[in-house]
Amino acid sequence: MNTLRLIYVFFRVSVLNETAYRVNFFVQLFQSILELGTALAGLAVIFSYTQSLGGWRPNEMLALVGVYFLVGGIISLVIQPGMAALIDSVRDGTLDFTLTKPEDAQLLVSIQRVAIWSLLDLLMGTGVLITALVLLGKSVGLGEAVQFIGMLLAGAVIVYSFWLILASLSFWFVRVENLLEIFQSMYQAGRWPISLYPGWLRFALTFIVPVAFATTVPAEALTGRLGGPTLLEAIGLAILLFAIARVIWRLGLRRYSGASA
Amino acid sequence: MNALREILALLRLYSQQFKTTFASMVQYRISLFIWMISQILEPLVYLIVWSTVSNSSGGSVGGYTARGFAAYYLVLMLVNQFTYTWIMWEYEYRVRQGLLSFALLKPVHPIHSDISDNLSSKIITLPILMFVAAGLALIFKPTAAFNWWAGLVFIPALILAFLVRFLIEWTLALAAFWTTRVNAINQVYFILMLFLAGQIAPLTLFPNWLQIVADILPFRWMLGFPVELLLGRLSHAQALLGLAAQFAWVIISLVLIRVIWRAGVRVYSAVGA
Incomplete structure (x- = not known):
């Protein structure tokens, strides 16, 4: 309960901060629409030459694009800003201020910064996803919906843990921003089915x-092509990575000596 | 005599700048490596997507087999690396931080140090990328109808492509003088590049009207044209016409740079000035 309250407070502060820069909203809107338009135009070019791409029909690919934007939105909404700030604060020694607070430090650093305009990507992704489902003309059963939400959560946990592990490396090495870039550029590959x-x-x-667990797997769940083994793998990997991230974070904290110590 | 002395001075400047950049590139080799991942991954993804399409529709799409696509995208990867610039990000930073003031004080046009900066980083990245492309070639087994005259014309086409792209992107970078929202402008530019330079698909796969648009605009001449040329997909006439278009764009962009640079410097006032 306390966790939820904290998340709410941090989110509210970010909203208040960001509403001071309203033009950013329109710039982000412009950029998000362009990016979505590019993705859709790319699909249009490809599907003008074929009926299915590696077994994925156009509307199923549309669902995958929706998931891609949805998860990309989550990453740039909380995960990326928080982890980038963590790396900076380890280097500058400002992590001290977080550590002195009477709450779990991992939670605090993870939600410290919210780039709220990225909600646009999240909304657009959802919109594309719903459109795709309507076009597919099939009602999503309760089982598929549960699977989809479960896989989306597992994907988010996997991505979050992966970023936290990389960001925690900053306790040992000074320059790790570049490692985060690797994820950003590899994430593009998730716009296409991993089976290709x-x-x-x-x-x-x-x-x-x-990347596969973040985009392809949830889309597979939604289009009813997810096998039991992949489902278990995703959940298992989410739990395992989260635990590893926690351990590495703890070990890193023990190494951290502050700015003036 | 005077002209000769100026050229010699410029050469000295280039070689000095070259040493400096080379040293800093070696220093930041990890960032360089990581940045190359996306340079490799993007064409690789399209290679795979189009090969899949080609295999599933009878082995050939728009005159490209799976191996034809492999050849197209591996050459594109190398040509893109050769002509690439990052000057837009650089200028935004320079103007925002007021760093441009130092460059303006120097007695030579700042474009010279940018050119030699760009070239020296490529001396490091190109061999690595060629190595990667060779490895990928073993996996995807590219084929193309290579011929000698196209191979010869490819060299000037590649150099002209670099010049067109460098001059156009350098001009675009000057947008930083007028606005701080350069990212949005760059994004539009990259999308045009994606579709009209032949990155998302070889241009011959597009509808006719779009190909005409691509012929008129500069993007094709920065990337797609040299690639198609080397793969032996152009006739003599098309090759000549392409070189002429590249030449025209070099001249147009030189004129643009002169005009926009003057106007931009007048607008620029460093922080604290």
């Missing part, structure tokens, strides 16, 4: 940089 890629790339996008 050759084995080595699929492996890299699943287990080294876990």
Whole structure:
């Protein structure tokens, strides 16, 4: 309960901060629409030459684009800003202020910064997803809906844990911003079904940089092509990565010596 | 005599700038490597997508087989690396931080140090990328109808492509003089580049009217044209016409730069001035 209250407070502060810069809203709106338009136009070019891409029909690909924007929105809404701020605060020593607060420090650093205009990506992703489902003309059963939400959550946890692990490396190394860039550029590959890629790339996008679980797997759940093993794998990996991230964060904190110590 | 002395001075400037940049690139080799990942991944993804399409529709799409697409995108990867610039981000930073004041005080046009900066970073990145492309070639087995005259014309086409792209993007970077929202402008530019330079698909796969638009605008001449040329997909006439278009765009952008640079410097006032 306390966690939820904290999240609410931090979110509110971010909203108040950001509403001072209202032009940013329109700039972000412009950029998000452009990005979505590009993605859709790209699909249009490809599907003018084929009926299905690696077994995915146009409307199913549309659902995947929706998930891509939805998850990308979550990443740029909380995960990316918080982790970037964590790296900065470890280097500057301002993490001291967070550590002195009587709450779990991992929670505090994770929600410290919210880029609220990224909600636009989240909303657009959802919109595209709903459109895709309507076009697919099939009613999503309760089972599929539960699976989808479960896989979306698992994907978000996996991505969050992965970022926290990378960001925690800043306790040992000074320059790790670049590592975060790797995820950002590999994430683009998640706009296409992971099954298209050759084995080595699929492996890299699943287990080294876990992009597959963030986009392809939830979309598979929604379009009813998710197998039981993948489902269990996603949940297992989410729990495992979260635990590993927690341990590395703890070890890092023990190493952290503050700005003036 | 005077002209000769100026050229010599410029050469000295280039070689000095070259050493400086080279040293800093070696220093930041990890960032350089990480940044190259996206340079490799993007064409690789389109290569895979189009190969899949080609395989599922009878082995050929718009004259490209899966191996044809492999050749197209691997060459595109290298040409893109050769012509790439990051000057838009650089200028936004310079103007915002007031760093441009120092560059303006120097007795030579700031574009010279930018050119040599750009070239020296490529001396490091290009060999690495060629190595990666060779590895990918083993996996995707590209084929193309290579011929000698196209191989020869490719060299000036590549250099002209670099010049057109560098001059156009340098001009675009000057937008930083007027607005702080350069990101939105850059995004529009990159989307045009994606579709009209042949990145999202070879241009011959697009409808006719779009191909005509691509012929008129500069994007094709910065990237797609040299790639198609090397792969032996252009006739003699198309190749000549392409070189002429590249030449025209070099001249147009030189004129643009002169006009916009003068106006921009007049608008610029450093922080604290």
